[in-house]
Amino acid sequence: MKILHTICAIGFLFVPLCGNAAYGESVNHGSFSGAHFQFNNVVEDSDTDPLPLFGPPTLLVDQLLFNPTSFDSISNSAIPSDITDSQIRMTIVANPGSGIGAIHLQESGDYTLIGPPTVSDAGAMVAASVFVRIQRVNGVPLETTITRSVNMEFDAPNNGVFQMSQDGIAAGKIYQGWLNIDLDEILAEMDHVGVATEVELTWDNTLTTWSVGGASALIKKKDFQTAFSVIPSIPEPASLLLGFGVLVGLLGGRRFRRS
Helix, strand or coil: CCCCCCEEEECCEEEECCCCECCCCEEECCCEECCCEEEEEEEEECCCCCECCCCCCEEECCEEEECCCCCEEEECCCCCEEEEEEEEEEEEEECCCEEEEEEEEEEEEEEEEECCCCCCEEEEEEEEEEEEEEEEECCEEEEEEEEEEEECEECCCCCCEEEHHHHCCEEEEEEEEEEEEEHHHHHHHCCCCCCEEEEEEEEEEEEEEEEECCCEEEEEEEEEEEEEEEEECCCCHHHHHHHHHHHHHHHHHHHHHHC
């Protein structure tokens, strides 16, 4: 939600709100070490609101869990329409012996639409575009990065679009969204043998509200989860050569002793 007139007083000096990044700036929430993956440089930015909106994530094994407290959009007679948008980007690197088989995203929140009957209307929308860039396979950098973009799916029948005149008055009604991206399938389509071991992941999440005739609309994100399927990785070519050399050495030693 927009913060239009917030100041922080220190003595006789007035400065912008302390602790919040300005529009167009970024916040680096840091890097996190999971059981099988490293989540490097989890960065958030927004062109519509002060940060943070998603806020810092919590690590749970191989998941990053976001619990936003101020990621919302509100519309009423004073603010006929509003857009709140935030983007998260990070690089996921698999630990040795592991690969990234798939990416699973899930989010939930709630919305409220209310106003005088027959003379008013209000709406709320949620959308998320996701961008995946596979940068390494079996630990080896790709000459050409494999890029895919896809949108999250939200509640049927309107896929994240809610309108009072069509769906009725709503108060704190839950919405949900989800997305699964199969990296193994993407690699197979590109004729790559192996598993993804480094992926850049970006998602852009937007909440929108509008209202007319004295109605009000509110939509608020409450939860966003990322999870990653772990699969065994194929040893890197250098590791294969090293292992082959050791095996040849052992066999040669045995033959030498027998002779």
